[in-house]
Amino acid sequence: MSDNPIAVEQHGPELLHHFADAEQQRDAATLGMWLFLATEIMFFGGMFCAYLIYRFWYYDEFAAGSRSLDITLGTINTAILICSSLTVALGVRAAQMGKRKLLVVLLLLTIVFGFAFLGIKGVEWYAKYKEHHIPGNSFNVDDLVRDYPQLHIDPRHEQIYFSLYFAMTGLHALHMIIGVGLFVFLTYYAWKGRYTPKYYTPVEMGGLYWHFVDIVWIYLFPLLYLIDQHRLG
Amino acid sequence: MATVAISAEREHYLNKEYGIRSWLLTTDHKRIALLYLISITFFFFVGGFFALLIRLELLTPAGDLVQADTYNKLFTMHGQVMIFFFLIPSIPAVLGNFLVPLMIGAKDLAFPRINLLSWYLYVIAGVIYVHCILTGGVDTGWTFYTPFSTAFSNTRVIEAGIAIFIAGFSSILTGLNFVVTIHRMRAPGMTWSRLPLFIWAHYATSIIQLLGTPVLAITLLLVVFERAFNLGIFDPNRGGDPLLFQHLFWFYSHPAVYIMILPAMAVESEIVACFTRKRIFGYNFVAMSSIAIAVFGFLVWAHHMFVAGISLYSALIFSILSYLVAVPSAIKVFNWTATMYKGSISFTTPMLYAFGFIGLFTMGGLTGLFLAALGIDVHVHDTYFVIAHFHYIMVGGAVMGYLGGMHFWWPKISGRMYPEGWGRLAALLVFAGFNLTFFPQFILGYMGMPRRYWQYPPEFQVLNVLSTAGSTILAVGYVLPMIYFLWSMRYGKIAPDNPWGAAGLEWKTTSPPPTFNFEEAQEVTWEAYNYEEIPAPAEVSVER
Secondary structure: OOOOHHHHOOOOOOOOOOOOOHHHHHHHHHHHHHHHHHHHHHHHHHHHHHHHHHHHHOHHHHHHHHHOOOHHHHHHHHHHHHHHHHHHHHHHHHHHHOOHHHHHHHHHHHHHHHHHHHHHHHHHHHHHHHOOOOOOOOOOOHHHHHHOOOOOOOHHHHHHHHHHHHHHHHHHHHHHHHHHHHHHHHHHHHHOOOOEOOEOHHHHHHHHHHHHHHHHHHHHHHHHHOOOHHHHO | OHHHHHOOOOOOOOOOOOOHHHHHOOOOHHHHHHHHHHHHHHHHHHHHHHHHHHHHHOOOOOOOOOOHHHHHHHHHHHHHHHHHHHHHHHHHHHHHHHHHHHHHOOOOOOOHHHHHHHHHHHHHHHHHHHHHHHOOOOOOOOOOOOOHHHHHOOOOHHHHHHHHHHHHHHHHHHHHHHHHHHHHOOOOOOOHHHOOHHHHHHHHHHHHHHHHHHHHHHHHHHHHHHHHHOOOOOOHHHOOOHHHHHHHHHHHHHHHHHHHHHHHHHHHHHHHHHHHOOOOOOHHHHHHHHHHHHHHHOOOHHHHOOOOOOOHHHHHHHHHHHHHHHHHHHHHHHHHHHHHOOOOOOOOHHHHHHHHHHHHHHHHHHHHHHHHOHHHHHHHOOEHHHHHHHHHHHHHHHHHHHHHHHHHHHHHHHOEOOOHHHHHHHHHHHHHHHHHHHHHHHHHHHHOOEOOOOOOOHHHHHHHHHHHHHHHHHHHHHHHHHHHHHHHHHHOOEOOOOOOOOOOHHHOOOOOOOOOOOOOOOOOOOOOOOHHHOOOOOOOOOOO
């Protein structure tokens, strides 16, 4: 029984058997990716909800914790991520135009930016470790109590801020790692010449994911680093 | 061509390839549905085993079969296995997986490989959970309430949390696949207003899976972080709020009830229309009530927390919103009943389950209104009244729907008919056993017997004995279909393409369907449930 009249037709190599045409396949992938991003919003939403409540309750502790972060490094990381989003966007364009080498270069640049972000994040976490700002038994915020006498700091509540800080930046970093992994695959297949102006859906979907992870950081940066910046300096 | 299709060697999805590889690496939605069927059946019996132990312990007022610690683990693992590893994947991942592409005239789901991935995630989660059971289990209650789960329980909370976290992603991917498939893969002419109601209800279910499950995922992850890395987000010692945990948990876990019941309603609509041989009454209302349940379902979660210390005003609002869910649910029940009115009803096995569903779901739904009332909830909160209520929905509703659906589509899935006499017997046993098990629990709860205790005062014994007796009948009712389904795969009568004379694209293809579902591309030119145009089959006896 070889006759499967639907399965044979004018199928290109990238078109999976169960789609009628390339447009349907692309539409399905795009909708699927946007839905996935919606689930990601809900995923991070749980933490943003917790953040909202605790920041309202423990404002002074949140402000002090925020001031203990390294704003310079945070700003550099923000700039790095924005640049990486630019290279991704240009990469999608390069794929559309069929410029293989340019695409590979842009994807590689994105990966480099991704590693740079993660490296700087690691430096920041290590600093927190040295300062005993990691929640748990050795948690100590005497330094913050000393530095910000104008704030009412309860060390127990300060742990809530740092718990949220590590949970939120940690899960964001996990998404970055997954993103870098995705882009390694994309770069490999781009190098092999799989993506053409007719078929570049994976680059576009990878780009959507990267932009999403980027946007999460755009919210995390002010929420975690810039609390009461003008008053405490 | 036509003669070849009838011959015995006709190729279909079951005999196209053989061997373990052809199953474990399949991307065919029908085969993945069967993989799910096998795995959820396994967990159904694991969960059922725990339930039976619970009922045996409660046979006597004293704590004689198990001690308190073991009992805590039993009801925890019964709940977690049944909810996360059986009920949530049951209808969507088995019947939905099998039928969604068939019903809309597609060759497969939009993402066949993601579909397989979701099964593997489920299996990984299942293996972790079984490991958790075998190495000591977990005793937090299925709800993981903090701070007990984060700071006090000495059992394997992390492992259980991770297992359910992973199972959640399996559920998300199934929902994502359905939404994209329903949007993008419909056959020409299959407009939204021609979709079977099965599809509408699965669409609503998928939306809940997509938007609710990630919130549970992050909540459980934070609990795991709190235990593993000493973070303090829900820790009252550090100013964390256990109520926040409850809010986040129920934000998913209340809508999760609709993940379980909406697909059962999906099945119900198909069966009722088929065995009354009428177009479903008020198609648009039934379709939209599914969407309404999904939307309202997200706005009622705090009715689980009326006595947990939320403010009176928010309790008032959540109480009113909870009443609102009754409206779309009632629309469905009334419309199924109106469909039956003056229909040619045949009392086949699926229809018996459908009748059972309507009765039990109505009981479960109405007692839900008792619980949504602030005053009564204070009295019956955390008693067996609650247990009886949600078992009427989850077992009386969801499991009856699942079994009805399995019987209805078994000829399509396996290509064989199940023995009708045994089927009816099992349906009656399930109905009788269920009511005997759970109706006494309404009374027990109203009299004040609290849930989650392994001992109770002697005056509650008679009702508890009735309940335990019922559970054994129920167990027989559940084992029977498993036996005769397996039996029918070899000895059952060969099923025709459309044994019930049912409407719907899935009945227009062969039984079992070919790998790509249809021999030729489908074009839909008719409305759903056009029963006036389809002759009733001779085999199904019509009894008035």
